[in-house]
Amino acid sequence: MSTVSVVIPCYKYGHFLADCVKSVLDEQEGVDVRVLIIDDASPDDSADVARALAAADPRIEVRVHERNQGHIATYNEGLLEWADGDYVALLSADDRLVPGALVRAAALLDAHPEAGFAYGRPLRFLHGGPLPAARTRSTGSVVYPGRWWLDRRFREGTGCITSPEVVVRTSLQRKVGGYDPELPHAGDIEMWMRLAAHADVGYVQGADQAFYRVHGDNMSTTDFGGQLDDLRQRLVAFDSVLVKCGDLLPGADRLALAARTRLAR
Template identity: 85%
Template sequence: MSTLSVVVPCYKYGHFLADCVHSILDEQEGLDVRVLIIDDASPDDSADRARELAAADPRIEVRVHERNQGHIATYNEGLLEWADSDYVALLSADDRLVPGALVRAAAVLDANPGVGFVYGRPLRFQHGGPLPRARTRGSGSVVYPGHWWLDRRFREGTGCITSPEVVVRTSLQRAVGGYDPDLPHAGDIEMWMRLAARADVGYVRGADQAYYRVHGDNMSTTDFGGQLDDLRQRRIAFESVLDKCADLLPQADRLSAQVHIRLARFALRRAYRAYDRGRTAVVPVDELVAFAEECLPGFAALPEYRALRLRQRIGAGTMPYLQPLVLSAVAERGREWFWWQSWKRRGI
Protein backbone atom coordinates (compact mmCIF):
# COMPACT_ATOMS: atom_id res chain seq x y z
CA MET A 1 0.00 0.00 0.00
CA SER A 2 1.33 3.42 -0.96
CA THR A 3 1.93 5.98 1.76
CA LEU A 4 1.11 9.65 1.48
CA SER A 5 1.93 12.66 3.63
CA VAL A 6 -0.28 15.75 3.54
CA VAL A 7 1.00 19.09 4.83
CA VAL A 8 -1.73 21.48 5.99
CA PRO A 9 -0.41 25.03 6.61
CA CYS A 10 -2.77 27.10 8.71
CA TYR A 11 -2.94 30.77 9.60
CA LYS A 12 -6.21 31.94 11.15
CA TYR A 13 -8.08 29.16 9.35
CA GLY A 14 -8.77 26.96 12.35
CA HIS A 15 -12.52 27.02 11.67
CA PHE A 16 -11.86 25.23 8.36
CA LEU A 17 -9.47 22.61 9.73
CA ALA A 18 -11.94 19.87 10.67
CA ASP A 19 -13.50 19.80 7.20
CA CYS A 20 -10.10 19.95 5.50
CA VAL A 21 -8.63 17.09 7.54
CA HIS A 22 -11.81 15.02 7.21
CA SER A 23 -11.49 15.20 3.42
CA ILE A 24 -7.91 13.91 3.69
CA LEU A 25 -8.29 11.07 6.16
CA ASP A 26 -11.87 9.87 5.91
CA GLU A 27 -12.54 9.99 2.18
CA GLN A 28 -9.43 8.25 0.75
CA GLU A 29 -10.00 4.55 1.30
CA GLY A 30 -7.17 2.12 0.57
CA LEU A 31 -4.34 4.58 1.14
CA ASP A 32 -2.03 5.00 4.14
CA VAL A 33 -2.29 8.73 4.84
CA ARG A 34 -0.97 10.94 7.60
CA VAL A 35 -1.32 14.67 8.16
CA LEU A 36 0.85 17.45 9.56
CA ILE A 37 -0.94 20.66 10.52
CA ILE A 38 1.47 23.58 10.88
CA ASP A 39 -0.04 26.59 12.60
CA ASP A 40 1.98 29.67 11.72
CA ALA A 41 1.48 31.56 14.98
CA SER A 42 -2.21 32.26 14.41
CA PRO A 43 -3.54 34.92 16.82
CA ASP A 44 -6.87 33.06 17.17
CA ASP A 45 -7.74 29.54 18.40
CA SER A 46 -6.42 27.74 15.29
CA ALA A 47 -3.65 25.97 17.21
CA ASP A 48 -6.13 24.71 19.82
CA ARG A 49 -8.42 23.35 17.12
CA ALA A 50 -5.48 21.60 15.47
CA ARG A 51 -4.47 19.99 18.76
CA GLU A 52 -8.04 18.79 19.34
CA LEU A 53 -8.02 17.04 15.97
CA ALA A 54 -4.64 15.45 16.69
CA ALA A 55 -5.78 14.22 20.10
CA ALA A 56 -8.61 12.34 18.42
CA ASP A 57 -6.62 10.76 15.58
CA PRO A 58 -3.05 9.38 15.78
CA ARG A 59 -2.57 10.00 12.07
CA ILE A 60 -2.48 13.75 12.73
CA GLU A 61 0.54 15.68 13.97
CA VAL A 62 0.67 19.35 14.89
CA ARG A 63 3.43 21.92 14.90
CA VAL A 64 2.86 25.44 16.21
CA HIS A 65 5.20 28.30 15.40
CA GLU A 66 5.96 30.74 18.18
CA ARG A 67 6.52 33.50 15.62
CA ASN A 68 4.94 33.87 12.21
CA GLN A 69 7.32 32.59 9.54
CA GLY A 70 5.22 33.15 6.44
CA HIS A 71 3.65 30.68 4.07
CA ILE A 72 6.77 29.77 2.06
CA ALA A 73 8.82 28.78 5.11
CA THR A 74 5.82 26.88 6.46
CA TYR A 75 5.39 24.96 3.20
CA ASN A 76 9.06 24.01 3.07
CA GLU A 77 9.12 22.88 6.68
CA GLY A 78 6.43 20.33 6.00
CA LEU A 79 7.56 19.24 2.55
CA LEU A 80 11.30 18.96 3.20
CA GLU A 81 11.67 18.35 6.93
CA TRP A 82 8.64 16.23 7.78
CA ALA A 83 7.23 14.37 4.77
CA ASP A 84 8.81 10.93 4.31
CA SER A 85 6.03 8.92 2.63
CA ASP A 86 6.02 7.76 -0.97
CA TYR A 87 4.04 10.81 -2.02
CA VAL A 88 3.31 14.24 -0.58
CA ALA A 89 0.59 16.85 -0.99
CA LEU A 90 0.17 20.42 0.21
CA LEU A 91 -3.36 21.46 1.13
CA SER A 92 -4.28 24.84 2.57
CA ALA A 93 -6.50 24.67 5.64
CA ASP A 94 -9.31 26.48 3.82
CA ASP A 95 -9.40 24.02 0.91
CA ARG A 96 -10.50 20.39 0.80
CA LEU A 97 -10.12 17.28 -1.33
CA VAL A 98 -12.74 15.51 -3.40
CA PRO A 99 -13.44 11.96 -2.14
CA GLY A 100 -10.91 9.51 -3.57
CA ALA A 101 -8.61 12.24 -4.97
CA LEU A 102 -5.47 10.97 -3.25
CA VAL A 103 -6.26 7.38 -4.23
CA ARG A 104 -6.63 8.34 -7.88
CA ALA A 105 -3.41 10.36 -7.88
CA ALA A 106 -1.43 7.66 -6.06
CA ALA A 107 -2.61 5.07 -8.60
CA VAL A 108 -1.12 7.14 -11.44
CA LEU A 109 2.17 7.51 -9.58
CA ASP A 110 2.25 3.80 -8.70
CA ALA A 111 1.74 2.81 -12.33
CA ASN A 112 4.18 5.32 -13.82
CA PRO A 113 7.57 5.55 -12.05
CA GLY A 114 8.65 8.31 -14.43
CA VAL A 115 5.82 10.63 -13.34
CA GLY A 116 6.91 13.24 -10.83
CA PHE A 117 3.56 14.74 -9.94
CA VAL A 118 -0.12 14.31 -10.68
CA TYR A 119 -2.89 16.85 -10.84
CA GLY A 120 -6.49 17.06 -11.98
CA ARG A 121 -9.43 19.39 -12.23
CA PRO A 122 -10.12 21.64 -9.21
CA LEU A 123 -13.55 22.97 -8.35
CA ARG A 124 -13.76 26.57 -7.20
CA PHE A 125 -16.47 27.49 -4.74
CA GLN A 126 -17.43 30.75 -3.12
CA HIS A 127 -16.82 31.07 0.60
CA GLY A 128 -20.11 30.71 2.42
CA GLY A 129 -21.77 28.90 -0.47
CA PRO A 130 -22.44 25.20 -1.02
CA LEU A 131 -19.86 22.85 -2.47
CA PRO A 132 -20.39 22.23 -6.17
CA ARG A 133 -21.24 18.70 -7.21
CA ALA A 134 -18.01 16.78 -7.79
CA ARG A 135 -17.28 13.96 -10.20
CA THR A 136 -15.66 11.10 -8.27
CA ARG A 137 -15.43 8.42 -10.95
CA GLY A 138 -12.37 8.90 -13.12
CA SER A 139 -12.03 7.94 -16.76
CA GLY A 140 -8.35 7.06 -16.62
CA SER A 141 -5.28 9.24 -16.77
CA VAL A 142 -2.80 10.70 -19.21
CA VAL A 143 0.95 11.12 -18.86
CA TYR A 144 2.57 14.15 -20.48
CA PRO A 145 6.31 14.20 -21.17
CA GLY A 146 7.69 16.71 -18.69
CA HIS A 147 9.44 18.91 -21.24
CA TRP A 148 6.36 18.98 -23.48
CA TRP A 149 4.24 20.11 -20.53
CA LEU A 150 6.87 22.69 -19.58
CA ASP A 151 7.01 24.01 -23.15
CA ARG A 152 3.27 24.60 -23.05
CA ARG A 153 3.54 26.62 -19.86
CA PHE A 154 6.15 28.87 -21.49
CA ARG A 155 4.03 29.29 -24.62
CA GLU A 156 0.96 30.24 -22.59
CA GLY A 157 2.75 32.30 -19.95
CA THR A 158 0.45 31.04 -17.21
CA GLY A 159 0.01 28.10 -14.90
CA CYS A 160 -2.82 25.60 -15.20
CA ILE A 161 -2.85 24.41 -11.60
CA THR A 162 -4.58 25.94 -8.59
CA SER A 163 -2.53 23.95 -6.02
CA PRO A 164 -4.68 21.68 -3.80
CA GLU A 165 -5.13 19.16 -6.63
CA VAL A 166 -1.43 18.20 -6.81
CA VAL A 167 0.31 15.10 -5.41
CA VAL A 168 4.11 14.90 -5.77
CA ARG A 169 6.56 12.03 -5.59
CA THR A 170 8.40 12.76 -2.33
CA SER A 171 11.84 11.73 -3.61
CA LEU A 172 11.51 14.24 -6.47
CA GLN A 173 10.28 16.96 -4.13
CA ARG A 174 13.40 16.54 -2.03
CA ALA A 175 15.64 16.52 -5.12
CA VAL A 176 14.08 19.71 -6.48
CA GLY A 177 13.96 21.52 -3.15
CA GLY A 178 11.36 23.78 -1.65
CA TYR A 179 9.37 26.81 -2.65
CA ASP A 180 11.34 29.95 -3.51
CA PRO A 181 10.91 32.69 -0.86
CA ASP A 182 11.52 35.31 -3.58
CA LEU A 183 8.27 34.22 -5.25
CA PRO A 184 5.52 34.69 -2.64
CA HIS A 185 2.76 34.82 -5.28
CA ALA A 186 4.15 32.67 -8.10
CA GLY A 187 6.12 30.06 -6.19
CA ASP A 188 3.59 27.37 -7.07
CA ILE A 189 3.87 27.65 -10.86
CA GLU A 190 7.65 27.83 -10.55
CA MET A 191 7.60 24.65 -8.48
CA TRP A 192 5.49 22.71 -10.97
CA MET A 193 7.82 23.74 -13.79
CA ARG A 194 10.92 22.72 -11.87
CA LEU A 195 9.35 19.33 -11.25
CA ALA A 196 8.38 18.99 -14.93
CA ALA A 197 11.94 19.76 -15.98
CA ARG A 198 12.99 16.53 -14.24
CA ALA A 199 10.01 14.18 -14.62
CA ASP A 200 6.83 13.49 -16.52
CA VAL A 201 3.46 14.90 -15.48
CA GLY A 202 0.31 12.89 -14.77
CA TYR A 203 -3.26 14.11 -15.14
CA VAL A 204 -6.40 12.46 -13.71
CA ARG A 205 -9.20 12.40 -16.26
CA GLY A 206 -12.91 12.47 -15.62
CA ALA A 207 -12.90 13.06 -11.86
CA ASP A 208 -12.52 16.29 -9.92
CA GLN A 209 -9.62 16.31 -7.49
CA ALA A 210 -9.97 19.23 -5.07
CA TYR A 211 -12.09 22.15 -3.91
CA TYR A 212 -10.50 25.59 -3.93
CA ARG A 213 -12.22 28.16 -1.71
CA VAL A 214 -12.58 31.66 -3.17
CA HIS A 215 -12.83 34.46 -0.65
CA GLY A 216 -11.32 37.82 0.21
CA ASP A 217 -8.40 36.26 2.07
CA ASN A 218 -7.06 34.28 -0.90
CA MET A 219 -3.49 35.15 -1.70
CA SER A 220 -4.18 35.74 -5.39
CA THR A 221 -4.65 39.41 -6.21
CA THR A 222 -7.43 40.81 -8.35
CA ASP A 223 -6.90 44.59 -8.04
CA PHE A 224 -5.33 46.38 -10.98
CA GLY A 225 -1.99 47.05 -9.28
CA GLY A 226 -2.01 43.43 -8.18
CA GLN A 227 -2.41 42.33 -11.78
CA LEU A 228 0.82 44.10 -12.67
CA ASP A 229 2.52 42.51 -9.67
CA ASP A 230 1.20 39.16 -10.87
CA LEU A 231 2.84 39.67 -14.27
CA ARG A 232 6.10 40.65 -12.62
CA GLN A 233 6.00 37.61 -10.36
CA ARG A 234 5.25 35.35 -13.31
CA ARG A 235 8.19 36.76 -15.22
CA ILE A 236 10.50 36.13 -12.28
CA ALA A 237 9.11 32.60 -11.95
CA PHE A 238 9.76 31.68 -15.57
CA GLU A 239 13.20 33.26 -15.52
CA SER A 240 13.95 31.41 -12.28
CA VAL A 241 13.12 28.07 -13.91
CA LEU A 242 15.38 28.87 -16.85
CA ASP A 243 18.19 29.71 -14.44
CA LYS A 244 17.76 26.80 -12.01
CA CYS A 245 17.12 24.18 -14.70
CA ALA A 246 19.51 25.46 -17.38
CA ASP A 247 21.39 22.16 -17.55
CA LEU A 248 18.13 20.30 -18.19
CA LEU A 249 16.70 22.61 -20.85
CA PRO A 250 18.68 22.70 -24.11
CA GLN A 251 15.81 24.71 -25.63
CA ALA A 252 16.11 27.46 -23.00
CA ASP A 253 16.58 30.33 -25.50
CA ARG A 254 13.41 29.42 -27.37
CA LEU A 255 11.46 29.04 -24.14
CA SER A 256 12.69 32.42 -22.94
CA ALA A 257 11.64 34.12 -26.18
CA GLN A 258 8.20 32.49 -26.07
CA VAL A 259 7.34 33.53 -22.56
CA HIS A 260 8.65 37.08 -22.82
CA ILE A 261 6.53 37.69 -25.92
CA ARG A 262 3.52 36.20 -24.18
CA LEU A 263 3.93 38.28 -21.02
CA ALA A 264 4.42 41.46 -23.07
CA ARG A 265 1.17 40.74 -24.89
CA PHE A 266 -0.65 40.12 -21.60
CA ALA A 267 0.54 43.49 -20.27
CA LEU A 268 -0.46 45.43 -23.39
CA ARG A 269 -3.83 43.71 -23.52
CA ARG A 270 -4.55 44.79 -19.96
CA ALA A 271 -3.45 48.30 -20.87
CA TYR A 272 -5.75 48.71 -23.88
CA ARG A 273 -8.68 47.09 -22.12
CA ALA A 274 -8.44 49.85 -19.54
CA TYR A 275 -9.48 52.26 -22.30
CA ASP A 276 -12.35 50.00 -23.37
CA ARG A 277 -13.70 49.87 -19.83
CA GLY A 278 -13.09 53.48 -18.84
CA ARG A 279 -10.60 52.52 -16.13
CA THR A 280 -7.44 54.33 -17.16
CA ALA A 281 -7.55 56.24 -13.88
CA VAL A 282 -7.02 53.06 -11.87
CA VAL A 283 -5.13 50.78 -14.25
CA PRO A 284 -1.35 51.50 -14.36
CA VAL A 285 -1.23 51.77 -18.16
CA ASP A 286 2.23 53.38 -18.36
CA GLU A 287 3.71 50.76 -16.04
CA LEU A 288 2.15 47.97 -18.06
CA VAL A 289 3.72 49.39 -21.22
CA ALA A 290 7.06 49.71 -19.45
CA PHE A 291 6.79 46.10 -18.35
CA ALA A 292 6.07 45.02 -21.93
CA GLU A 293 9.18 46.89 -23.08
CA GLU A 294 11.27 45.16 -20.40
CA CYS A 295 10.03 41.79 -21.63
CA LEU A 296 10.38 42.55 -25.32
CA PRO A 297 12.36 45.52 -26.72
CA GLY A 298 10.44 45.17 -30.00
CA PHE A 299 7.06 45.32 -28.25
CA ALA A 300 5.85 48.17 -30.50
CA ALA A 301 5.45 45.69 -33.37
CA LEU A 302 2.86 43.66 -31.46
CA PRO A 303 -0.79 43.99 -32.49
CA GLU A 304 -1.73 44.66 -28.86
CA TYR A 305 0.45 47.79 -28.87
CA ARG A 306 -1.17 49.02 -32.06
CA ALA A 307 -4.55 48.45 -30.41
CA LEU A 308 -3.41 50.50 -27.44
CA ARG A 309 -2.14 53.37 -29.60
CA LEU A 310 -5.46 53.47 -31.47
CA ARG A 311 -7.33 53.81 -28.20
CA GLN A 312 -4.96 56.47 -26.94
CA ARG A 313 -5.58 58.52 -30.08
CA ILE A 314 -9.34 58.17 -29.61
CA GLY A 315 -9.01 59.17 -25.96
CA ALA A 316 -9.87 57.65 -22.62
CA GLY A 317 -13.12 59.57 -22.28
CA THR A 318 -14.47 58.63 -25.70
CA MET A 319 -13.22 55.08 -26.10
CA PRO A 320 -15.83 53.29 -23.92
CA TYR A 321 -18.58 54.69 -26.15
CA LEU A 322 -16.81 53.87 -29.40
CA GLN A 323 -15.60 50.43 -28.36
CA PRO A 324 -18.26 48.48 -30.34
CA LEU A 325 -17.43 50.45 -33.50
CA VAL A 326 -13.68 49.98 -33.06
CA LEU A 327 -14.01 46.26 -32.44
CA SER A 328 -16.31 45.93 -35.45
CA ALA A 329 -13.78 47.73 -37.66
CA VAL A 330 -10.96 45.54 -36.40
CA ALA A 331 -13.00 42.41 -37.05
CA GLU A 332 -13.84 43.60 -40.57
CA ARG A 333 -10.18 44.32 -41.26
CA GLY A 334 -9.35 40.81 -40.07
CA ARG A 335 -11.93 39.32 -42.42
CA GLU A 336 -10.52 41.36 -45.30
CA TRP A 337 -7.00 40.13 -44.52
CA PHE A 338 -8.09 36.50 -44.49
CA TRP A 339 -10.01 37.01 -47.74
CA TRP A 340 -6.90 38.57 -49.35
CA GLN A 341 -4.66 35.73 -48.20
CA SER A 342 -7.19 33.19 -49.52
CA TRP A 343 -7.40 35.00 -52.86
CA LYS A 344 -3.63 35.05 -53.18
CA ARG A 345 -3.45 31.32 -52.47
CA ARG A 346 -6.08 30.64 -55.12
CA GLY A 347 -4.13 32.72 -57.61
CA ILE A 348 -0.91 30.77 -57.14
Protein backbone atom coordinates in the same frame (compact mmCIF):
# COMPACT_ATOMS: atom_id res chain seq x y z
CA MET B 1 -0.73 0.28 -0.18
CA SER B 2 0.82 3.63 -1.08
CA THR B 3 1.63 6.08 1.68
CA VAL B 4 0.77 9.77 1.38
CA SER B 5 1.99 12.59 3.61
CA VAL B 6 -0.36 15.58 3.63
CA VAL B 7 0.98 18.92 4.86
CA ILE B 8 -1.66 21.42 6.01
CA PRO B 9 -0.23 24.87 6.72
CA CYS B 10 -2.60 27.03 8.75
CA TYR B 11 -2.71 30.72 9.58
CA LYS B 12 -5.94 32.06 11.10
CA TYR B 13 -7.94 29.25 9.44
CA GLY B 14 -8.79 27.24 12.53
CA HIS B 15 -12.50 27.39 11.66
CA PHE B 16 -11.75 25.49 8.42
CA LEU B 17 -9.37 22.89 9.83
CA ALA B 18 -11.81 20.16 10.86
CA ASP B 19 -13.44 20.09 7.43
CA CYS B 20 -10.09 20.12 5.64
CA VAL B 21 -8.68 17.28 7.75
CA LYS B 22 -11.89 15.27 7.40
CA SER B 23 -11.54 15.38 3.61
CA VAL B 24 -8.04 13.91 3.94
CA LEU B 25 -8.52 11.23 6.57
CA ASP B 26 -12.16 10.17 6.21
CA GLU B 27 -12.68 10.38 2.45
CA GLN B 28 -9.51 8.81 0.99
CA GLU B 29 -9.87 5.05 1.31
CA GLY B 30 -7.20 2.96 -0.40
CA VAL B 31 -4.10 4.89 0.72
CA ASP B 32 -2.23 5.11 4.01
CA VAL B 33 -2.40 8.80 4.96
CA ARG B 34 -0.66 10.88 7.62
CA VAL B 35 -1.29 14.55 8.23
CA LEU B 36 0.89 17.34 9.59
CA ILE B 37 -0.83 20.57 10.59
CA ILE B 38 1.59 23.47 10.94
CA ASP B 39 0.13 26.49 12.67
CA ASP B 40 2.17 29.56 11.78
CA ALA B 41 1.63 31.49 15.04
CA SER B 42 -2.04 32.19 14.33
CA PRO B 43 -3.62 34.82 16.61
CA ASP B 44 -6.90 32.86 16.68
CA ASP B 45 -7.64 29.41 18.12
CA SER B 46 -6.06 27.50 15.20
CA ALA B 47 -3.42 25.85 17.38
CA ASP B 48 -6.02 24.66 19.90
CA VAL B 49 -8.23 23.29 17.12
CA ALA B 50 -5.25 21.48 15.59
CA ARG B 51 -4.25 19.94 18.91
CA ALA B 52 -7.80 18.77 19.56
CA LEU B 53 -7.92 17.08 16.16
CA ALA B 54 -4.57 15.39 16.80
CA ALA B 55 -5.72 14.17 20.21
CA ALA B 56 -8.62 12.38 18.52
CA ASP B 57 -6.64 10.76 15.67
CA PRO B 58 -3.09 9.33 15.87
CA ARG B 59 -2.60 9.95 12.15
CA ILE B 60 -2.38 13.69 12.82
CA GLU B 61 0.70 15.55 14.03
CA VAL B 62 0.84 19.22 14.94
CA ARG B 63 3.59 21.80 14.94
CA VAL B 64 3.00 25.30 16.27
CA HIS B 65 5.35 28.18 15.49
CA GLU B 66 6.05 30.59 18.32
CA ARG B 67 6.65 33.35 15.76
CA ASN B 68 5.15 33.74 12.31
CA GLN B 69 7.55 32.39 9.68
CA GLY B 70 5.48 33.01 6.55
CA HIS B 71 3.88 30.56 4.17
CA ILE B 72 7.00 29.61 2.17
CA ALA B 73 9.01 28.58 5.22
CA THR B 74 5.99 26.72 6.55
CA TYR B 75 5.51 24.84 3.28
CA ASN B 76 9.16 23.80 3.16
CA GLU B 77 9.19 22.66 6.77
CA GLY B 78 6.44 20.16 6.03
CA LEU B 79 7.57 19.09 2.59
CA LEU B 80 11.29 18.71 3.23
CA GLU B 81 11.64 18.06 6.97
CA TRP B 82 8.56 15.97 7.77
CA ALA B 83 7.03 14.22 4.73
CA ASP B 84 8.22 10.63 4.40
CA GLY B 85 5.42 8.90 2.49
CA ASP B 86 5.70 7.69 -1.08
CA TYR B 87 3.86 10.84 -2.11
CA VAL B 88 3.21 14.24 -0.58
CA ALA B 89 0.41 16.78 -0.94
CA LEU B 90 0.28 20.39 0.23
CA LEU B 91 -3.24 21.44 1.20
CA SER B 92 -4.22 24.85 2.53
CA ALA B 93 -6.38 24.69 5.63
CA ASP B 94 -9.24 26.46 3.82
CA ASP B 95 -9.35 23.96 0.95
CA ARG B 96 -10.37 20.30 0.88
CA LEU B 97 -9.89 17.18 -1.22
CA VAL B 98 -12.54 15.49 -3.33
CA PRO B 99 -13.32 11.97 -2.05
CA GLY B 100 -10.88 9.46 -3.54
CA ALA B 101 -8.47 12.11 -4.87
CA LEU B 102 -5.39 10.67 -3.20
CA VAL B 103 -5.97 7.08 -4.34
CA ARG B 104 -6.55 8.26 -7.91
CA ALA B 105 -3.32 10.26 -7.91
CA ALA B 106 -1.38 7.49 -6.16
CA ALA B 107 -2.62 4.89 -8.65
CA LEU B 108 -1.36 7.03 -11.52
CA LEU B 109 2.04 7.55 -9.89
CA ASP B 110 2.30 3.87 -8.92
CA ALA B 111 1.67 2.85 -12.54
CA HIS B 112 4.01 5.47 -14.03
CA PRO B 113 7.30 5.82 -12.17
CA GLU B 114 8.42 8.31 -14.80
CA ALA B 115 5.77 10.79 -13.59
CA GLY B 116 6.94 13.16 -10.88
CA PHE B 117 3.56 14.54 -9.91
CA ALA B 118 -0.11 14.10 -10.69
CA TYR B 119 -2.91 16.62 -10.78
CA GLY B 120 -6.48 16.91 -11.99
CA ARG B 121 -9.33 19.34 -12.20
CA PRO B 122 -9.97 21.60 -9.18
CA LEU B 123 -13.43 22.87 -8.32
CA ARG B 124 -13.69 26.46 -7.14
CA PHE B 125 -16.42 27.40 -4.70
CA LEU B 126 -17.38 30.66 -3.05
CA HIS B 127 -16.78 30.97 0.65
CA GLY B 128 -20.09 30.58 2.45
CA GLY B 129 -21.66 28.70 -0.43
CA PRO B 130 -22.23 24.97 -0.90
CA LEU B 131 -19.62 22.66 -2.36
CA PRO B 132 -20.22 22.03 -6.06
CA ALA B 133 -21.06 18.49 -7.14
CA ALA B 134 -17.81 16.62 -7.76
CA ARG B 135 -17.03 13.81 -10.15
CA THR B 136 -15.33 10.98 -8.27
CA ARG B 137 -14.90 8.33 -10.96
CA SER B 138 -11.83 8.66 -13.15
CA THR B 139 -12.09 7.88 -16.85
CA GLY B 140 -8.36 7.21 -17.05
CA SER B 141 -5.16 9.16 -16.97
CA VAL B 142 -2.52 10.61 -19.25
CA VAL B 143 1.18 11.20 -18.71
CA TYR B 144 2.70 14.17 -20.52
CA PRO B 145 6.42 14.33 -21.24
CA GLY B 146 7.77 16.83 -18.76
CA ARG B 147 9.58 18.86 -21.40
CA TRP B 148 6.42 19.11 -23.54
CA TRP B 149 4.35 20.20 -20.53
CA LEU B 150 6.95 22.75 -19.50
CA ASP B 151 7.28 24.11 -23.03
CA ARG B 152 3.52 24.70 -23.09
CA ARG B 153 3.68 26.66 -19.82
CA PHE B 154 6.29 28.95 -21.33
CA ARG B 155 4.34 29.42 -24.54
CA GLU B 156 1.12 30.25 -22.67
CA GLY B 157 2.80 32.32 -19.97
CA THR B 158 0.51 30.88 -17.31
CA GLY B 159 0.15 27.93 -15.02
CA CYS B 160 -2.70 25.46 -15.30
CA ILE B 161 -2.79 24.36 -11.66
CA THR B 162 -4.47 25.94 -8.67
CA SER B 163 -2.54 23.97 -6.02
CA PRO B 164 -4.61 21.64 -3.79
CA GLU B 165 -5.15 19.17 -6.65
CA VAL B 166 -1.46 18.17 -6.83
CA VAL B 167 0.24 15.07 -5.41
CA VAL B 168 4.04 14.91 -5.75
CA ARG B 169 6.46 12.00 -5.60
CA THR B 170 8.28 12.66 -2.32
CA SER B 171 11.70 11.62 -3.64
CA LEU B 172 11.39 14.16 -6.44
CA GLN B 173 10.26 16.89 -4.05
CA ARG B 174 13.41 16.35 -2.04
CA LYS B 175 15.53 16.33 -5.18
CA VAL B 176 14.28 19.68 -6.51
CA GLY B 177 14.07 21.30 -3.08
CA GLY B 178 11.41 23.51 -1.56
CA TYR B 179 9.51 26.60 -2.54
CA ASP B 180 11.60 29.68 -3.34
CA PRO B 181 11.35 32.41 -0.66
CA GLU B 182 12.09 34.96 -3.37
CA LEU B 183 8.77 34.05 -5.03
CA PRO B 184 6.11 34.55 -2.35
CA HIS B 185 3.32 35.07 -4.91
CA ALA B 186 4.47 32.86 -7.80
CA GLY B 187 6.13 29.99 -5.98
CA ASP B 188 3.46 27.49 -7.02
CA ILE B 189 3.87 27.86 -10.79
CA GLU B 190 7.66 27.88 -10.42
CA MET B 191 7.52 24.68 -8.39
CA TRP B 192 5.35 22.80 -10.92
CA MET B 193 7.67 23.84 -13.74
CA ARG B 194 10.75 22.89 -11.76
CA LEU B 195 9.29 19.45 -11.11
CA ALA B 196 8.42 19.06 -14.80
CA ALA B 197 12.01 19.84 -15.75
CA HIS B 198 13.02 16.65 -13.91
CA ALA B 199 10.13 14.27 -14.60
CA ASP B 200 6.97 13.66 -16.60
CA VAL B 201 3.57 14.99 -15.52
CA GLY B 202 0.46 12.90 -14.80
CA TYR B 203 -3.12 14.08 -15.21
CA VAL B 204 -6.18 12.37 -13.71
CA GLN B 205 -8.98 12.40 -16.27
CA GLY B 206 -12.70 12.51 -15.65
CA ALA B 207 -12.66 13.03 -11.87
CA ASP B 208 -12.32 16.23 -9.87
CA GLN B 209 -9.45 16.25 -7.41
CA ALA B 210 -9.86 19.17 -4.99
CA PHE B 211 -12.07 22.00 -3.82
CA TYR B 212 -10.50 25.48 -3.85
CA ARG B 213 -12.19 28.06 -1.65
CA VAL B 214 -12.54 31.54 -3.17
CA HIS B 215 -12.72 34.36 -0.64
CA GLY B 216 -11.16 37.72 0.19
CA ASP B 217 -8.10 36.20 1.84
CA ASN B 218 -6.94 34.29 -1.24
CA MET B 219 -3.60 35.49 -2.54
CA SER B 220 -5.03 36.54 -5.89
CA THR B 221 -5.49 39.84 -7.67
CA THR B 222 -8.36 41.44 -9.53
CA ASP B 223 -7.54 45.14 -10.04
CA PHE B 224 -5.23 46.42 -12.77
CA GLY B 225 -2.32 47.10 -10.44
CA GLY B 226 -2.63 43.65 -8.95
CA GLN B 227 -2.77 42.03 -12.38
CA LEU B 228 0.35 43.90 -13.44
CA ASP B 229 2.17 42.76 -10.32
CA ASP B 230 1.00 39.20 -11.04
CA LEU B 231 2.54 39.38 -14.51
CA ARG B 232 5.81 40.59 -13.04
CA GLN B 233 5.80 37.78 -10.49
CA ARG B 234 5.12 35.19 -13.16
CA LEU B 235 7.95 36.49 -15.30
CA VAL B 236 10.31 36.23 -12.32
CA ALA B 237 9.09 32.65 -11.79
CA PHE B 238 9.77 31.68 -15.41
CA ASP B 239 13.24 33.22 -15.24
CA SER B 240 13.89 31.37 -11.97
CA VAL B 241 13.11 28.01 -13.60
CA LEU B 242 15.57 28.72 -16.38
CA VAL B 243 18.29 29.67 -13.92
CA LYS B 244 17.76 26.55 -11.79
CA CYS B 245 17.01 24.05 -14.56
CA GLY B 246 18.51 25.57 -17.70
CA ASP B 247 21.05 22.77 -18.04
CA LEU B 248 18.14 20.32 -18.34
CA LEU B 249 16.33 22.38 -20.95
CA PRO B 250 17.82 22.55 -24.45
CA GLY B 251 16.72 25.77 -26.11
CA ALA B 252 16.26 27.61 -22.81
CA ASP B 253 16.75 30.97 -24.52
CA ARG B 254 13.87 30.20 -26.86
CA LEU B 255 11.66 29.32 -23.91
CA ALA B 256 12.53 32.58 -22.18
CA LEU B 257 11.65 34.56 -25.30
CA ALA B 258 8.34 32.72 -25.64
CA ALA B 259 7.37 33.51 -22.05
CA ARG B 260 8.37 37.17 -22.27
CA THR B 261 6.49 37.61 -25.54
CA ARG B 262 3.36 36.04 -24.12
CA LEU B 263 3.42 37.99 -20.86
CA ALA B 264 4.02 41.27 -22.73
CA ARG B 265 0.72 40.98 -24.62
